[in-house]
Amino acid sequence: MQSANWQALLKLDAKISVAPMMDWTDRHDRFFLRLISARARLYTEMVTTGAVIHGDREHLLGFDAAEHPIAVQLGGSEPEALAEAARIAEDFGYDEINLNVGCPSDRVQSGAFGACLMREPALVAECVAAMRKAVAVPVTVKCRIGVDDQDPDIALPELATRVADAGCETLIVHARKAWLEGLSPKENRDVPPLEYERAYALKQAMPDTEIIINGGILTLDEAEAHLAHVDGVMLGRAAYQTPYVLAEVDRRFYGATTPVPSRHEILERFLPYVEEQLARGVHLHAMSRHILGLFQGMPGARAYRRHISENAPRKDAGADVIRDAMAFVPREVELA
Known part of the structure; x- marks a missing residue:
């Protein structure tokens, strides 16, 4: 199924999504998860612009048509390279291009992208604008609420405003800081406290921007509670480690009437x-x-x-x- 058939569903499907997770959300995992939920939006692992442009594209970007709706997450900080990588991904049939502005790993720090970009909102906006110009599918951003000693009251709204002005209609907020100094990537997934209220406040301040919340959400009851404040919920480790949590998603959030598979x-x-x-x-x-x-x-x-x-x-x-x-x-x- 081609991505064009899914464009009308993208807003609806944003209610529940599965986070991009390195070494986890590869094509085999996504096919498996799609058998559990037909409607949750799925994301690839992060792929860098250099790998997309110069590497084995079929290996990096190939996916089964059953995986729609599916988004690719790109890692990079050069507008031209991101635009080229976005064009390549769109040609592969992806329904959404997502820019990683939240990963705190050593790999992305050395490449000056991921969470590092929280410090450069103007550059992120430039990247978004370049990708928006290059593709017809939505361009989205996944970020943290800030990094290191940044004040989230300033950093998050500034980034959100700039990328929205550049044409990004959807912001996925991992509702905790990333500490690039002093915490490992694993610790960054657990140690910084979750501050969901910051994503809620951002939605109130930017009602026309789709805000999706991510971080530490384990159950569909928790997801439903968050949906009273934001437009969508992104599940991470819960969807991977206990994948059957997705079994009720289609009936509970999308009105599906098909039986829940055992x-x-x-x-x-x-x-x-x-x-x-x-x-x-x-x-x-x-x-x-x-x-x-x-x-x-x-x-x-x-x-x-x-x-x-x-x-x-x-x-x-x-x-x-x-x-x-x-x-x-x-x-x-x-x-x-």
């Missing part, structure tokens, strides 16, 4: 994809690692995870590893 049904739909990818030379572990949390909290879940973890890394591992693992959680247990 965990076994989801895996049965995933298996043909697994077999197709195995035939193309993809290793089972590259796909099976994303499904470990599906039965989280259920009797037999530990044995299910152990079977996959111990057997999927084998060179000759096939789809039967998943089938055999499913037997550790009987259907009647799930339906009870």
Whole structure:
């Protein structure tokens, strides 16, 4: 399905989305998550402009048509390079181009992009304007509320205003600071306190800008509470580590009337994809690692995870590893 068919749905689909997560939200994970929710918006891992322009584009940007609506997240700080990368991504069929202004990893710091750009709102606006000029699909920004000793009362509204003036209609706010000095990337995901009220205030101050909140949101009840204040909620680790949290998204937030798939049904739909990818030379572990949390909290879940973890890394591992693992959680247990 081409991206043009999804443009009318993008605003609706922004209610619930799954965050771009390095080493996690690759194409196999996204296909799997799409089997759980047909409507949540999915994001790629961050890809840098240099990789997109000079690297293996099919490997970096390729995706299955079933993944729509899907957004690509770009990392970079040079307007011309971002514009070129955005054009390439649009040609691949992506429904949205997202600019990373929030990642605090050493990699992005050395490249002077990601969260570093919170200090350069004028440059971010220039980047957005260049991408908006280059593509027809929406250009969005994902940011923090500030970095290091910045005052979020100043840094966040200034960035938001500048990118909105440049043509960005959607801002995704990870509602905590990034500390580039003194905290590791892992610590930056947990240690700085969450300040959701700053995203709420931003929405009140900028009613015409779509504001999506991100950070520490674990349940759909929490998501619904946030939606009283902002336009959308982005789930991160909860959607990866306990993916079945997405199962009620379509009915609860989009009015879908289709039955909620069981965990076994989801895996049965995933298996043909697994077999197709195995035939193309993809290793089972590259796909099976994303499904470990599906039965989280259920009797037999530990044995299910152990079977996959111990057997999927084998060179000759096939789809039967998943089938055999499913037997550790009987259907009647799930339906009870």
